[in-house]
Amino acid sequence: MKKTLAILTATAAIAALSPAAPVMAALSATPPVSTPPVSTVAEAERLTWGKCSDKTLPAPTECATIEVPVNWAKPDGKKIRLDLARLPATEPGRRIGSVLEVTGGPGASGIQFVKVAASNLKELGRRFDLVFFQTRTSLWFKSMPKVCLKPGTELQDPRSRKRHTAQTAAMTKAFLACQKADTTGLFAHVDSMSMARDMEAIRAALGEEQLSLLAQSYGGVPSIAYARLFPQRIRALYVDGVINQAAGFNDQGLRVVAAFEKQFQKFVAWCADTPACALHGEDAGAVWRALVREADRKPIPATSPYFGKGEMTGWALRLFAFPAVLPGEGNANWLAFAKSVDKARRGDGSGFGDPVVTGVLSWSSPGVLAMSCGDGRGFADYDDLRTYRRAAEKNRPNLGSVRIEGVACTGWPLKVANPVRPLPSHGLPPILGAGGMSLDVETTRTLTDMIPGSVTVTYEGPGHVLWGMGKKCVIKHLTAYLTDLKLPPPGTTCPAE
Structure with missing residues (x-):
């Protein structure tokens, strides 16, 4: 449980954000x-x-x-x-x-x-x-009951309506099971x-x-x-x-991905100039993109201390590897990120396993998602998801990705209690x-x-x-x-x- 919440806190800045909509x-x-x-x-x-x-x-x-x-x-x-x-x-x-x-x-x-x-x-x-x-x-x-911590499904970025419908149904089933087991009434509030x-x-x-x-x-x-x-x-x-x-979470999500994309470009330039970088002498950006494409085709085995064995898709890597593109003290994050990418392309996902596997399965847990879904962070439907994906990937080729809670909350069975709305026009200092x-x-x-x-x-x-x-x-x-x-x-x- 502590591991789950720690991962959620660490990834809040990006996982809190959503699809492509205009600023209100x-x-x-x-x-x-x-x-x-x-x-x-x-x-x-x-x-x-x-x-x-x-x-x-x-x-x-x-x-x-x-x-x-x-x-x-x-x-x-x-x-x-x-x-x-x-x-x-x-x-x-x-x-x-x-x-x-x-x-x-x-x-x-x-x-x-x-x-x-x-x-x-x-x-x-x-x-x-x-x-x-x-x-x-x-x-x-x-x-929360234990069933509320059980992942509803291993979430994916659905590339067809059929997959989207099936994944939504699986999450709805998990949400309803959590609500049924809840004796506090808090799940819905x-x-x-x-x-x-x-x-x-x-x-x-x-x-x-x-x-x-x-x-x-x-x-x-x-x-x-x-x-x-x-x-x-x-x-x-x-x-x-x-x-x-x-x-709107749409607007915020695209801004976040754009900000991390800039950081990624700084990492690529640093790696080209730094012999200590594990990808020095190569185009680090091209290596990363190839890794992501291959992981989407054939997920990389990895292990999470909390959930055990799992797999890393390219979508999951783009979502949860993002903190590593911030340099850290002495560029320690960049050094570790390059090493993890180098290991992952050779089939060893240990460098990313904890944040990626734990991140995906934590954000698939219905009890963990209750606040996010109640705040309207889900995609409205498959068309909304696809529109956001196109906007995220168009100018953000390295980290542009569909938000995980946007996908998960699409199966939310309750009325959104706190929908996205403008602020009042009067009365605020x-x-x-x-x-x-x-x-x-x-x-x-x-x-x-x-x-x-x-x-x-x-x-x-x-x-x-x-x-x-x-x-x-x-x-x-x-x-x-x-x-x-x-x-x-x-x-x-x-x-x-």
């Missing part, structure tokens, strides 16, 4: 969003902060729990309790309010960021309580819209009129859902390397974004460009969740923004650290 920039067409009522349970509850059972959390962390409905459409029905953690403002006399961290994954628990925030956000923590919460999806991951309502319940329980939000990675999706539902409750919103659902040049700045800027007066800071180096990495320049800007609502000038950059 027509904000003026969207009427103001009225705020739905919060459950009377959430309104009545006030948090009782006390000592944390997790002794690894740094002092002076305080902990509490909040009760929320499994199904927000039935507020008097079955309930769950979510853990909360708080780093109280260190200058309470100058306290402004609460900053709620909105984590990614999808489905990670925000509690894991308490230690990082205690170290990296000390200045912000002078005037704010920093609040973290266990997401309902992380609770689901801990409680771990979407980002439900998570946004949890966030509003936390705001009410904190007694705050407004929240400042600190969102990163897939946490951008529940933050966008919160902005749709409760725009007037947002004092400020900082987004760090987020996925912009409001632009200007927001601050930040992202690394390797990928994140592209997707983050698509969100800030939708909200007048907003700014995205470009970090001139690679990195994902920059505040969590301790990037001082980025942290300086987010602290100034959240504290004084002061945005840096458009075009602001931070040098690589």
Whole structure:
């Protein structure tokens, strides 16, 4: 289970994204969003902060729990309790309010960021309580039945309607089996819209009129859902390397693949100039493309520590080998990637086996997919899938590929709870974004460009969740923004650290 979730977190930046659709920039067409009522349970509850059972959390962390409905459409029905953690403002006399961290994954628990925030956000923590919460999806991951972790099928990129229909049917069957075995009710309610309502319940329980939000990675999706539902409750919103659902997963997926394609070209040039590269003296790009073509014709045997023996298709290699095209410290990733490619073309898939085999089978597990599918990440039909494939492969010959969760979620048997929609045209404050040049700045800027007066800071180096990495320049800007609502000038950059 831990291996599965680790792979999901590592691949979230690309696997979270989707098919080819235009950016939704027509904000003026969207009427103001009225705020739905919060459950009377959430309104009545006030948090009782006390000592944390997790002794690894740094002092002076305080902990509490909040009760929320499994199904927000039935507020008097079955309930769950979510853990909360708080780093109280260190200058309470100058306290402004609460900053709620909105984590990614999808489905990670925000509690894991308490230690990082205690170290990296000390200045912000002078005037704010920093609040973290266990997401309902992380609770689901801990409680889901075993059948929900069983892959519905070994997913492929279907090249015909017949194969697409058969694969969709297999995934639908797996989803229904998972739902039937689920005694918590969470399977159908771990979407980002439900998570946004949890966030509003936390705001009410904190007694705050407004929240400042600190969102990163897939946490951008529940933050966008919160902005749709409760725009007037947002004092400020900082987004760090987020996925912009409001632009459509189609648009975001193509942007991500394009960004990694640029990195791949840098790898090819580096290999040509570097004798230590295992493919030096050859066209590394041509070797990779030949490997992918051959693996699609005859999959390469490989092994995953979690799932055991499996096979790697060219499609799977393009999907899950992508982190290796980022150089890493001392170009360590590139050195390892070239060596793995060299071994794989000789029939030894051990260099890629863990991320590729585990990645494919993890993303085939119905319980793991529940949040993604509830957020509308599936292809609408075979024509939608084929259109995206053509767009992805046209100008991205090395890494262009059909998204795995787009294929898997096509079999989702329930109504999409949080479909792709534009943001409200009124009521949102200007927001601050930040992202690394390797990928994140592209997707983050698509969100800030939708909200007048907003700014995205470009970090001139690679990195994902920059505040969590301790990037001082980025942290300086987010602290100034959240504290004084002061945005840096458009075009602001931070040098690589």
